[in-house]
Amino acid sequence: MTSKLSTRFFGLDLNSPVIAASSSITGNTAQIIKLAEAGAGAVVLKSIFEEEIQHQLNEELNLRADFNNDPEYLDYFDYVIKDENLRKYTKLIGDAKLAANIPIVASINCVTSGEWMSFAQKLQDAGANALELNLYVPGSNQKLGSADNERIYFDTIAKVLDLVSIPVSIKISPYFSDLSSMIVKLSQTGVAGITLFNRYYMPDIDINEEKVISAEVLSDTNDYVLPLRWVGSMAGKTACKLAGTTGIHNGETAVKFLLAGASAVQVASSVYRKGPGFITELNGFIEDWMNEKGYQSIDDFKGKLSMKKLENPTFYERVQFMKHFGEKEF
Numbered sequence: 646m647t648s649k650l651s652t653r654f655f656g657l658d659l660n661s662p663v664i665a666a667s668s669s670i671t672g673n674t675a676q677i678i679k680l681a682e683a684g685a686g687a688v689v690l691k692s693i694f695e696e697e698i699q700h701q702l703n704e705e706l707n708l709r710a711d712f713n714n715d716p717e718y719l720d721y722f723d724y725v726i727k728d729e730n731l732r733k734y735t736k737l738i739g740d741a742k743l744a745a746n747i748p749i750v751a752s753i754n755c756v757t758s759g760e761w762m763s764f765a766q767k768l769q770d771a772g773a774n775a776l777e778l779n780l781y782v783p784g785s786n787q788k789l790g791s792a793d794n795e796r797i798y799f800d801t802i803a804k805v806l807d808l809v810s811i812p813v814s815i816k817i818s819p820y821f822s823d824l825s826s827m828i829v830k831l832s833q834t835g836v837a838g839i840t841l842f843n844r845y846y847m848p849d850i851d852i853n854e855e856k857v858i859s860a861e862v863l864s865d866t867n868d869y870v871l872p873l874r875w876v877g878s879m880a881g882k883t884a885c886k887l888a889g890t891t892g893i894h895n896g897e898t899a900v901k902f903l904l905a906g907a908s909a910v911q912v913a914s915s916v917y918r919k920g921p922g923f924i925t926e927l928n929g930f931i932e933d934w935m936n937e938k939g940y941q942s943i944d945d946f947k948g949k950l951s952m953k954k955l956e957n958p959t960f961y962e963r964v965q966f967m968k969h970f971g972e973k974e975f
């Protein structure tokens with residue numbers, strides 16, 4: 646079925662550009678059904694986390710320290726814990742596919758390009774329509790240079806593309822030394838889409854208790870400006886489609902991303918705050934705006950305000966506030 650809101654992302658035809666982003670909400674079949682009923686173009690399942698499973702494995706081994714020198718035992722536990730997590734995740738994919746009539750995208754969080762990647766094939770076999778790699782190599786290891794860290798991205802993508810035939814997309818951070826060339830090079834690897842930019846856990850400090858705490862988990866309404874700038878700067882210059890995520894809290898912002906050149910937007914924080922109805926709200930706003938402007942399809946206006954299409958692209962290039970803002974008196 647095609648609708649006025651039809652678009653393509655994840656290498657798939659979607660009935661709406663509004664995607665339920667990976668989060669704990671999308672780790673539960675009952676919620677996934679509600680997101681589908683609310684009109685989500687696709688649901689990205691909660692990521693299966695390499696680090697989380699490794700942590701669980703280490704805890705189990707600490708509890709059973711007596712056996713820790715026995716390689717057969719270690720292998721056994723490694724297998725059991727990974728298998729258990731994988732079994733739960735493949736069941737979620739199967740249940741979601743049966744219950745919701747929209748594309749289900751499995752998500753792997755990977756911090757290395759190791760054995761972990763072999764899981765991708767199992768997620769495909771479980772029925773996922775596409776795969777999203779939630780890629781983030783923390784640049785905290787001072788022994789590794791940017792080229793070493795960046796290689797992990799390309800190695801991981803190459804391994805996964807080798808293992809699966811379903812389309813693979815990636816979601817990345819803005820933390821690269823040469824962001825625009827990295828986005829272009831990543832787009833040329835064979836991925837179907839790149840989502841700019843993921844939001845991460847951030848530490849904060851409680852000055853009364855004098856301890857490190859978690860910063861606010863959900864995004865703010867103005868957080869969209871960084872991904873918007875980069876979607877607008879890169880649209881039309883990449884070998885794959887782009888989507889935006891972070892800070893999309895209303896219909897206006899969703900339309901801005903489409904005008905900047907995104908094929909879709911991924912939302913999480915506002916779904917936490919407002920429930921699945923937020924997706925219906927965004928779809929309604931986009932459609933009303935299109936009707937008002939006389940657009941028949943998303944392609945009619947997608948990228949109209951990207952840097953590539955603008956006669957004067959300096960809005961995307963400018964980084965300093967300069968004179969105009971500096972003159973304000975306080």
Ligand SMILES: Cc1cc2nc3c(=O)[nH]c(=O)nc-3n(C[C@H](O)[C@H](O)[C@H](O)COP(=O)(O)O)c2cc1C
Nearest residue numbers: 666667668691692779844864890891892912913914
């Ligand atoms: C509580 C929470 C859990 C999340 N879990 C995941 C996850 O498992 N995998 C992932 O790729 N992104 C995860 N994200 C990131 C979201 O998918 C989304 O890209 C990001 O929050 C930006 O969108 P937003 O501003 O609408 O929240 C999570 C976000 C939140 C708030």
